[in-house]
Amino acid sequence: xxxxxxxxxxxxxxxxxxxxxxxxxxxxxxxxxxxxxxxxxxxxxxxxxxxxxxxxxxxxxxxxxxxxxxxxxxxxxxxxxxxxxxxxxxxxxxxxxxxxxxxxxxxxxxxxxxxxxxxxxxxxxxxxxxxxxxxxxxxxxxxxxxxxxxxxxxxxxxxxxxxxxxxxxxxxxxxxxxxxxxxxxxxxxxxxxxxxxxxxxxxxxxxxxxxxxxxxxxxxxxxxxxxxxxxxxxxxxxxxxxxxxxxxxxxxxxxxxxxxxxxxxxxxxxxxxxxxxxxxxxxxxxxxxxxxxxxxxxxxxxxxxxxxxxxxxxxxxxxxxxxxxxxxxxxxxxxxxxxxxxxxxxxxxxxxxxxxxxxxxxxxxxxxxxxxxxxxxxxxxxxxxxxxxxxxxxxxxxxxxxxxxxxxxxxxxxxxxxxxxxxxxxxxxxxxxxxxxxxxxxxxxx
Amino acid sequence: xxxxxxxxxxxxxxxxxxxxxxxxxxxxxxxxxxxxxxxxxxxxxxxxxxxxxxxxxxxxxxxxxxxxxxxxxxxxxxxxxxxxxxxxxxxxxxxxxxxxxxxxxxxxxxxxxxxxxxxxxxxxxxxxxxxxxxxxxxxxxxxxxxxxxxxxxxxxxxxxxxxxxxxxxxxxxxxxxxxxxxxxxxxxxxxxxxxxxxxxxxxxxxxxxxxxxxxxxxxxxxxxxxxxxxxxxxxxxxxxxxxxxxxxxxxxxxxxxxxxxxxxxxxxxxxxxxxxxxxxxxxxxxxxxxxxxxxxxxxxxxxxxxxxxxxxxxxxxxxxxxxxxxxxxxx
Numbered sequence: 001x002x003x004x005x006x007x008x009x010x011x012x013x014x015x016x017x018x019x020x021x022x023x024x025x026x027x028x029x030x031x032x033x034x035x036x037x038x039x040x041x042x043x044x045x046x047x048x049x050x051x052x053x054x055x056x057x058x059x060x061x062x063x064x065x066x067x068x069x070x071x072x073x074x075x076x077x078x079x080x081x082x083x084x085x086x087x088x089x090x091x092x093x094x095x096x097x098x099x100x101x102x103x104x105x106x107x108x109x110x111x112x113x114x115x116x117x118x119x120x121x122x123x124x125x126x127x128x129x130x131x132x133x134x135x136x137x138x139x140x141x142x143x144x145x146x147x148x149x150x151x152x153x154x155x156x157x158x159x160x161x162x163x164x165x166x167x168x169x170x171x172x173x174x175x176x177x178x179x180x181x182x183x184x185x186x187x188x189x190x191x192x193x194x195x196x197x198x199x200x201x202x203x204x205x206x207x208x209x210x211x212x213x214x215x216x217x218x219x220x221x222x223x224x225x226x227x228x229x230x231x232x233x234x235x236x237x238x239x240x241x242x243x244x245x246x247x248x249x250x251x252x253x254x255x256x257x258x259x260x261x262x263x264x265x266x267x268x269x270x271x272x273x274x275x276x277x278x279x280x281x282x283x284x285x286x287x288x289x290x291x292x293x294x295x296x297x298x299x300x301x302x303x304x305x306x307x308x309x310x311x312x313x314x315x316x317x318x319x320x321x322x323x324x325x326x327x328x329x330x331x332x333x334x335x336x337x338x339x340x341x342x343x344x345x346x347x348x349x350x351x352x353x354x355x356x357x358x359x360x361x362x363x364x365x366x367x368x369x370x371x372x373x374x375x376x377x378x379x380x381x382x383x384x385x386x387x388x389x390x391x392x393x394x395x396x397x398x399x400x401x402x403x404x405x406x407x408x409x410x411x412x413x414x415x416x417x418x419x420x421x422x423x424x425x426x427x428x429x430x431x432x433x434x435x436x437x438x439x440x441x442x443x444x445x446x
Numbered sequence: 447x448x449x450x451x452x453x454x455x456x457x458x459x460x461x462x463x464x465x466x467x468x469x470x471x472x473x474x475x476x477x478x479x480x481x482x483x484x485x486x487x488x489x490x491x492x493x494x495x496x497x498x499x500x501x502x503x504x505x506x507x508x509x510x511x512x513x514x515x516x517x518x519x520x521x522x523x524x525x526x527x528x529x530x531x532x533x534x535x536x537x538x539x540x541x542x543x544x545x546x547x548x549x550x551x552x553x554x555x556x557x558x559x560x561x562x563x564x565x566x567x568x569x570x571x572x573x574x575x576x577x578x579x580x581x582x583x584x585x586x587x588x589x590x591x592x593x594x595x596x597x598x599x600x601x602x603x604x605x606x607x608x609x610x611x612x613x614x615x616x617x618x619x620x621x622x623x624x625x626x627x628x629x630x631x632x633x634x635x636x637x638x639x640x641x642x643x644x645x646x647x648x649x650x651x652x653x654x655x656x657x658x659x660x661x662x663x664x665x666x667x668x669x670x671x672x673x674x675x676x677x678x679x680x681x682x683x684x685x686x687x688x689x690x691x692x693x694x695x696x697x698x699x700x701x702x703x704x705x706x707x708x709x710x711x712x713x714x715x716x717x718x719x720x721x722x723x724x725x726x727x728x729x730x731x732x733x734x735x736x737x738x739x740x741x742x743x744x745x746x747x748x749x750x751x752x753x754x755x756x757x758x759x760x761x762x763x764x765x766x767x768x769x770x771x772x773x774x775x776x777x
Binding site: 250251252253254255275277278279280 | 700727728729730731732771
């Protein structure tokens with residue numbers, strides 16, 4: 001199988017290379033590494049080596065010819081005879097307005113100027129596409145950054161090189177493309193069906209380059225269906241390589257957020273400007289827990305009280321032994337109901353998913369009864385003292401919700417409600433009343 | 447307590463140690479007759495004679511080599527290097543010989559030598575007499591480096607240096623020789639590796655060396671008027687470095703600026719800031735900043751020279767940026 005000798009890209013902004021002289025003649029035996037010809041660009045003159053052992057054949061450009069970068073200018077074949085396959089594919093000394101790549105893909109790819117993978121280093125065979133900065137169909141100006149390429153030495157931004165529209169991206173970010181391969185096409189007119197595909201999609205990695213048919217068939221085959229299939233527009237543009245969810249925050253701010261179980265994302269959602277510092281954690285703490293969706297003007301409130309000791313357990317034991325009040329849930333309902341300051345309240349007690357509603361009249365705890373079925377509770381008390389949960393921020397529900405959680409030897413009480421349930425002062429009043437009752441139940445009864 | 451100049455403090459330290467230990471001697475250019483260009487050594491030759499206050503030819507590598515040899519054989523030389531800039535001349539004697547003799551001899555040889563020299567720009571001395579080169583020697587294992595920030599430190603650190611069995615380089619700031627500070631009459635030593643909290647604060651830590659301690663204190667004054675409480679710390683010796691004290695303060699304030707008169711790049715500001723970023727990372731609310739001298743030869747032009755070194759205003763400005771959470775380096 002013959003190896004192609006292409007005009008290499010020696011500079012970033014190089015379109016063509018001038019063949020200064022040939023060191024070998026057509027039919028000469030060559031070894032991989034032999035200098036084949038000398039090429040001159042606007043910056044330098046370089047010798048180009050043979051890519052393989054064999055015979056130099058099908059020489060398409062004489063010394064003095066200016067050849068577009070990426071064009072095949074000769075083959076290294078197994079025999080000394082010309083195969084004749086290049087006659088059409090790489091006309092020598094053609095102006096580069098119609099890149100030689102286009103004919104090979106004419107049936108599949110949009111018309112336009114090809115953008116090749118540039119050679120950024122002397123010993124570079126391929127370049128890794130780090131990212132595309134334009135999407136298919138985008139308008140581009142000559143100086144726009146089209147893509148970023150990484151080699152073993154550096155990462156560089158590559159400009160589009162011409163004005164127009166991105167008609168095709170022929171390699172995906174993360175793929176390596178051989179130097180000189182066309183990896184994008186820029187068209188003068190807005191393309192009807194811009195193409196996006198990966199190198200892996202293409203059956204032949206060299207498909208974009210003019211390729212001598214292997215069996216001697218000079219016609220670039222429409223039978224070669226793989227590129228055509230690959231060239232079909234993808235149903236949806238590939239997802240952007242991960243929307244950048246990184247939050248800029250100082251190490252201290254992150255640590256504080258972590259320690260306090262706070263989510264910096266909520267600051268982002270609230271439109272608070274980054275980067276976040278320790279002071280912004282205070283802002284985060286003051287944010288309403290869960291904005292009630294769809295109800296404009298409704299704010300949710302979340303207040304927490306921490307008690308150093310839990311007076312309730314001892315009180316429940318005392319009440320059972322001395323007053324015959326053995327239902328701890330009813331006692332809790334009584335303390336919570338009394339904190340509301342209403343003559344009559346329905347209090348629902350939630351424990352491990354079970355809910356019991358109590359009617360709490362103003363008066364002795366003994367008067368508490370089970371509420372009528374279907375009575376809407378004025379207040380829910382969620383008892384999580386026996387669970388591992390330490391903080392809750394569940395958002396406002398249909399009624400104010402008090403949540404009891406364990407905190408070391410004491411208790412943590414969280415009140416969550418919507419702004420229309422309780423005013424700010426009512427909410428603080430309820431929570432401090434209830435916290436006081438839970439800490440010293442007897443004091444409040446006497 | 448009486449106030450004396452930094453010159454007097456060094457002079458006292460040398461005189462006291464020379465009286466205490468007869469193996470201590472001074473060697474260098476113009477140390478006897480002229481008493482050094484900064485008049486630090488005035489009167490010492492009268493008391494101790496030319497045997498112990500030795501004038502040398504203008505030949506730094508020679509007298510430094512001589513002093514290293516003398517130290518290896520049982521004396522305690524205090525080498526006077528007229529300008530810190532001349533340290534380039536004695537690098538082999540200092541860094542290859544003095545710094546490594548203890549290690550290379552398996553602990554059999556000590557070099558109890560003090561190299562007294564100076565640093566500091568803004569004295570209109572031009573590029574070859576204005577450098578602050580302490581980072582060069584701080585880089586070499588085997589050398590201790592002290593940087594007194596006032597007459598008090600100059601005396602206490604000098605006496606400790608003379609008694610140390612390792613080579614110690616002391617950098618005095620040329621502009622501070624006439625600055626007065628309270629110094630006790632009675633004898634005192636300042637141990638190496640003990641930072642001094644010059645001013646307490648809770649918002650930001652300013653770490654300064656040598657005369658930059660004064661710059662940091664002035665910056666703290668400016669900031670105090672704006673309600674920013676700056677803590678000022680003087681490490682006093684950069685080798686050994688009181689890392690614990692610096693980290694403690696960094697964790698307390700969560701913001702740090704390190705100010706030093708050496709060139710900023712590859713200097714000790716970078717070293718100290720790095721240690722803080724590495725070891726107090728999760729306590730920092732902003733990156734620890736370096737503020738060194740510009741990376742240029744010190745200009746002779748006064749107008750230019752003055753802007754090459756950190757000033758109180760510049761330190762305060764950076765402190766404000768850190769306080770406001772403004773990222774100095776774009777993300």
